[in-house]
Amino acid sequence: MAYRVNNIGLWLDEPEELLGQRAAEKLGVTRGDLQSVRVVRAVLDARKKGSPRYIYTLEVELAPGRVPPRLPPDVGETPPPPEPPARVKEPERLPLIIGTGPAGLFCALALLERGVRTILIERGREVVARRKDVAKLMRDGTLDPESNMNFGEGGAGAYTDGKLSTRINHPHVRKVIETFARCGAPDHILIEGKPHIGSDLLPGAVARIREELIAGGSQVLFEHKVEEVLDRDGRVSGVRLADGRVLESDRVVLAPGNSARELYERFAADGRVVIEPKPFALGFRAEHPQGLINSIQYGSAAKNPKLPPADYKLAENLDVNGEVRGIYSFCMCPGGIVVPTPTQDGLQCTNGMSNSRRNAKYANAGIVVTVSVEDFEREGFRGPLAGLEFQRHWESKAYELGEGKFFAPAQTIPDYLAGRVKKDPGGTSYRPGLAHTDLNRLFPERLTQSLKQALKAFDRKMRGFVSDEGKLIGIESRTSSPVRITRGEDMQSVSMRGLYPAGEGCGYAGGIVSSAIDGLRVAEQIAAELA
Numbered sequence: 001m002a003y004r005v006n007n008i009g010l011w012l013d014e015p016e017e018l019l020g021q022r023a024a025e026k027l028g029v030t031r032g033d034l035q036s037v038r039v040v041r042a043v044l045d046a047r048k049k050g051s052p053r054y055i056y057t058l059e060v061e062l063a064p065g066r067v068p069p070r071l072p073p074d075v076g077e078t079p080p081p082p083e084p085p086a087r088v089k090e091p092e093r094l095p096l097i098i099g100t101g102p103a104g105l106f107c108a109l110a111l112l113e114r115g116v117r118t119i120l121i122e123r124g125r126e127v128v129a130r131r132k133d134v135a136k137l138m139r140d141g142t143l144d145p146e147s148n149m150n151f152g153e154g155g156a157g158a159y160t161d162g163k164l165s166t167r168i169n170h171p172h173v174r175k176v177i178e179t180f181a182r183c184g185a186p187d188h189i190l191i192e193g194k195p196h197i198g199s200d201l202l203p204g205a206v207a208r209i210r211e212e213l214i215a216g217g218s219q220v221l222f223e224h225k226v227e228e229v230l231d232r233d234g235r236v237s238g239v240r241l242a243d244g245r246v247l248e249s250d251r252v253v254l255a256p257g258n259s260a261r262e263l264y265e266r267f268a269a270d271g272r273v274v275i276e277p278k279p280f281a282l283g284f285r286a287e288h289p290q291g292l293i294n295s296i297q298y299g300s301a302a303k304n305p306k307l308p309p310a311d312y313k314l315a316e317n318l319d320v321n322g323e324v325r326g327i328y329s330f331c332m333c334p335g336g337i338v339v340p341t342p343t344q345d346g347l348q349c350t351n352g353m354s355n356s357r358r359n360a361k362y363a364n365a366g367i368v369v370t371v372s373v374e375d376f377e378r379e380g381f382r383g384p385l386a387g388l389e390f391q392r393h394w395e396s397k398a399y400e401l402g403e404g405k406f407f408a409p410a411q412t413i414p415d416y417l418a419g420r421v422k423k424d425p426g427g428t429s430y431r432p433g434l435a436h437t438d439l440n441r442l443f444p445e446r447l448t449q450s451l452k453q454a455l456k457a458f459d460r461k462m463r464g465f466v467s468d469e470g471k472l473i474g475i476e477s478r479t480s481s482p483v484r485i486t487r488g489e490d491m492q493s494v495s496m497r498g499l500y501p502a503g504e505g506c507g508y509a510g511g512i513v514s515s516a517i518d519g520l521r522v523a524e525q526i527a528a529e530l531a
Helices: 018-027 102-113 127-140 172-182 202-215 261-270 290-301 373-378 386-402 413-418 445-461 512-530
Strands: 002-011 034-045 053-062 075-077 096-098 119-121 219-221 226-232 235-241 246-248 252-254 275-277 280-289 315-320 323-340 350-353 362-371 408-412 434-436 471-476 483-485 499-501
Touching (some): 002 018, 018 034, 018 053, 096 102, 102 119, 102 172, 102 202, 127 202, 127 323, 172 202, 172 512, 202 219, 226 261, 235 252, 252 512, 261 386, 275 386, 280 386, 280 445, 290 323, 290 362, 315 445, 323 445, 350 362, 350 471, 362 471, 373 386, 386 408, 386 471, 408 413, 499 512
Parallel strands (some): 096 119, 119 219, 408 434
Antiparallel strands (some): 002 075, 034 053, 226 235, 235 246, 275 483, 280 362, 280 471, 408 471
């Protein structure tokens, strides 16, 4: 009999050989009664400064005939592996999937598991070729609007970190992580509490997923931009590509990512697909030396080689002039770099990434404040694209402050709080480079005051966060989609049957794992219709 044993702790100076003994003690048996011991999860607990430890979940198998005298509350029988999904009848016209980010790729994989091939359509290039376009943008500010940090195989996550941690609790989380590991991501993501692949390794895993799809008979069309989603009598009938070609299908999965602005503008203009504005968050990238973050988070244990580069998670709900807003850290990247993520000339925005070893000099994270439909209206933006126009407005202002070529406007955190331009922000990981300026010139005053109050509160939680070693880099604006393509319980657009809005871009996810899960859910719905 196999059991799942939770909450086994080890201090940093204790060997892993003790895990089996502690599991046996919890089960009320001897170490010799355990036939096997396997780590299934390891989480770093650094809440006690100077004394971090790891908390393990183990899977143990008892020798034949041995039964534990008792099962504590945090021990249970290991659940059986899930049954493979039932195969369904493939339709005459293959489903089309717009976008090869996590939602699109995992939707295609799940349909293929059920015997349904698909045609994936991607405006950008395949993931390895994308690397050159990303490198050119970082080197000299030259943007390819069709192949960049957001567009191309793997979606926005392929070159911005590959974090697989998620706040959602869904049975498909494990499936997503296991799929990446099966396709070449390092095995340690199977047990990490905060699994992370890294921007250097994730592209390889994405390419393996594509190869698996093609081997199963699916097609992937790169550098093919969808200009229009077609319909007939209220049901989707296919898509028209930029080269004029029409691909026919009565099932289209819409998973283009949150920067596919031309598609959303078309939907808003012709009214055939219901689209609505959606709240999101925007702000800056905060960058600090990684050594400083290690010292703040780990205290006297900061230099222990068993500890990874420290991360942080910060959040405040603050009442500013009668309005309660959430301000929080987003996409924290230990040992990482800040990267440019524009998709259009004249618009400046950033994100963060880390390679698998997380060994760069700096740590960075988005520090963002929530914005609402009411915020859009106050700035004069109304209608279904109000959030998109609000987002674009501040990206344009950030580009102006950076004085072109995607130089990022930047300021030390103390100077930002004081409303002065005194100390140069200094060294940075960001390329093409920084423009020293006053970031108080960005965002409405109510948002600026919220960010400032939160930064002071964050410094009370992490002493040293507000210091001349910390800088803000502008701007972080694509935390999630500013629009939502409205869908019903059947995962289909409420206005166009057979159109399945999916993933982050359509307003139903945020991050690699949740987007992948949304793609899996859409695949389940389509399979149920074909059964």
